[in-house]
Amino acid sequence: MSAQVADITPxxxxxxxxxxxxxxxxxxxxxxxxxxxxxxxxVLGAGLTTLICWGNAxxxxxxxxxxxxxxxxxFITWGMMIAQxxxxxxxxxxxxxxxxxxxxxxxxxxxxxxGVVVCAKAVVVCGVLLVVGTVTALLxxxxxxxxxxxxxxxMALEGDVxxxxxxxxxxxxxxxxxxxAVGLLVRHTAAAISIVLATVFVIGTMVIxxxxxxxxxxxxxxxxxxxSSLVAPVSFNPDSxxxxxxxxxxxxxxxxxxxxxxxxxERRDA
Amino acid sequence: xxxxxxLTKTYGDRTAVDGLDFRVEPGRVTGFLGPNGAGKSTTMRxxxxxxxxxxxxxxxxxxxxxxSPAPLREVGALLEAHAIHPGRSARDHLRWMxxxxxIATTRVGEVLEQVGLDSVAGQRAGRFSLGMGQRLGIxxxxxxxxxxxxLDEPVNGLDPEGIRWVRQLARGLADEGRTVFVSSHLMSExxxxxxxxxxxxRGRILADCSLQQFMADHAASxxxxxxxxxxxxxxxxxxxxLDVDRVGDEIRVQGLDAAAVGELIGSGGLLLHExxxxxxxxxxxxxxxxxDSVEYHATAGEEARR
Numbered sequence: 098m099s100a101q102v103a104d105i106t107p108x109x110x111x112x113x114x115x116x117x118x119x120x121x122x123x124x125x126x127x128x129x130x131x132x133x134x135x136x137x138x139x140v141l142g143a144g145l146t147t148l149i150c151w152g153n154a155x156x157x158x159x160x161x162x163x164x165x166x167x168x169x170x171x172f173i174t175w176g177m178m179i180a181q182x183x184x185x186x187x188x189x190x191x192x193x194x195x196x197x198x199x200x201x202x203x204x205x206x207x208x209x210x211x212g213v214v215v216c217a218k219a220v221v222v223c224g225v226l227l228v229v230g231t232v233t234a235l236l237x238x239x240x241x242x243x244x245x246x247x248x249x250x251x252m253a254l255e256g257d258v259x260x261x262x263x264x265x266x267x268x269x270x271x272x273x274x275x276x277x278a279v280g281l282l283v284r285h286t287a288a289a290i291s292i293v294l295a296t297v298f299v300i301g302t303m304v305i306x307x308x309x310x311x312x313x314x315x316x317x318x319x320x321x322x323x324x325s326s327l328v329a330p331v332s333f334n335p336d337s338x339x340x341x342x343x344x345x346x347x348x349x350x351x352x353x354x355x356x357x358x359x360x361x362x363e364r365r366d367a
Numbered sequence: 368x369x370x371x372x373x374l375t376k377t378y379g380d381r382t383a384v385d386g387l388d389f390r391v392e393p394g395r396v397t398g399f400l401g402p403n404g405a406g407k408s409t410t411m412r413x414x415x416x417x418x419x420x421x422x423x424x425x426x427x428x429x430x431x432x433x434x435s436p437a438p439l440r441e442v443g444a445l446l447e448a449h450a451i452h453p454g455r456s457a458r459d460h461l462r463w464m465x466x467x468x469x470i471a472t473t474r475v476g477e478v479l480e481q482v483g484l485d486s487v488a489g490q491r492a493g494r495f496s497l498g499m500g501q502r503l504g505i506x507x508x509x510x511x512x513x514x515x516x517x518l519d520e521p522v523n524g525l526d527p528e529g530i531r532w533v534r535q536l537a538r539g540l541a542d543e544g545r546t547v548f549v550s551s552h553l554m555s556e557x558x559x560x561x562x563x564x565x566x567x568x569r570g571r572i573l574a575d576c577s578l579q580q581f582m583a584d585h586a587a588s589x590x591x592x593x594x595x596x597x598x599x600x601x602x603x604x605x606x607x608x609l610d611v612d613r614v615g616d617e618i619r620v621q622g623l624d625a626a627a628v629g630e631l632i633g634s635g636g637l638l639l640h641e642x643x644x645x646x647x648x649x650x651x652x653x654x655x656x657x658x659d660s661v662e663y664h665a666t667a668g669e670e671a672r673r
Binding site: 110111112113116117119120121123124127128129130194195198199200202203204205206207208209210364366367 | 412415416417418419432433434435436437438439444446447450451452453454455456459460462463464466467468469507
């Protein structure tokens, strides 16, 4: 019995952030759920925008204010409202599928610096959602604007319209990050998805029932509502925060959740 | 080398690991043995930095696992077989692991071949049998060609051929000079694989010695003799200075093999009805040693019901 192997301390290059990033990239794209969810995101996001513009183009072109009053700018990213469900699913699954299967132990054994793992995950998930979200919004614009154009209310891809394209990508990336943070906190797929969906869709619309100015402000500040001016050239809700201030509010909320998730991550047993 | 010093882990008021001190030396297979719930997996998780010790420490190659710049190239571990995403193929699982530690991707094919999974590498791990899952777990342990290998219950779910393969693999790794730390609740398996044993029960060390030492200490054997002239036989054997024990109508003789005992009795012209070598197995020795810790759980249950 020789001891030659035991004496070897790895003289090789230490693994760095780029390695962990590559590992998370491989992980994301080697499960089917990612492909399905991203495909659903693109189809729903672009398809529903096109569909809603097709169905409403003539009505929007009608100049009689008693029948109209809505701007085509509110419709050109309409499908992204539904596509955000997919972004939430992608973000959640990136974290909770590892906890659900016990793979998180393999992950943390491979990379014991847990913060590095989660950062790499966040970069990969947010990067993908930013790109896919922006591309989806653009596809929706191309499809939807075809019908709006035909009705004479088409919009050029500039100014607020252009902003709503990458704004949609940014919003989906932020939602994905929010979902990841919740996933890290509750470590359970169904629970995390339910919590985020309920916050964005149900609670986000119910707080409007709180009377007075308080209700108005809470409604504006809810994570699902804060960025509503960013994602559409003209928001359905005239009271919403400005595009970038709203996104700032959303990012602050996401930041608080991420900080909490990080704090617990370092302290809990895997 | 793995070294635990005063290693303790408590969950609420339950102590899972209670002040363990041990060393796992390179160049031999160290069996980590104990009944279910003895604290084996908790100890291994702490060695890998997954669970934080309540007090004490455990180091691998002289430092905490978490401070390793590329841990998979230093320590390979088989955790439970299900620490794998069921939707990902075996090859993809190993690919991300290799990427995370900067291990050459050529290693993926090598370890898949080594564990005999190369033909099913593209299949989703969720379709694998328990035994195939174990092989994939072992492949991930070997991926970084690490000098320290930790295997938690590696033979679970394996068929006899697989069990023999793990045994030879562990032996081979130790012969190459690596530190091999294998947990099991099966004494019979450890008897065939380990050079050194660390036996724990209730989170405490019950034995930490070589396998030979353990057998000598705990697995006694004797020759059982039955004879219609048992009183004369006993007198004859005692007269020869042998260690003789009378239990009912049988005589238990220690310190001489069955043939010698038979010849001795024959030379005395006495009748024999039975002459049997009875060796208490290592399994029995292990059960006896850990009886207290197993019993404890049962009593604790009873107390809770009261």
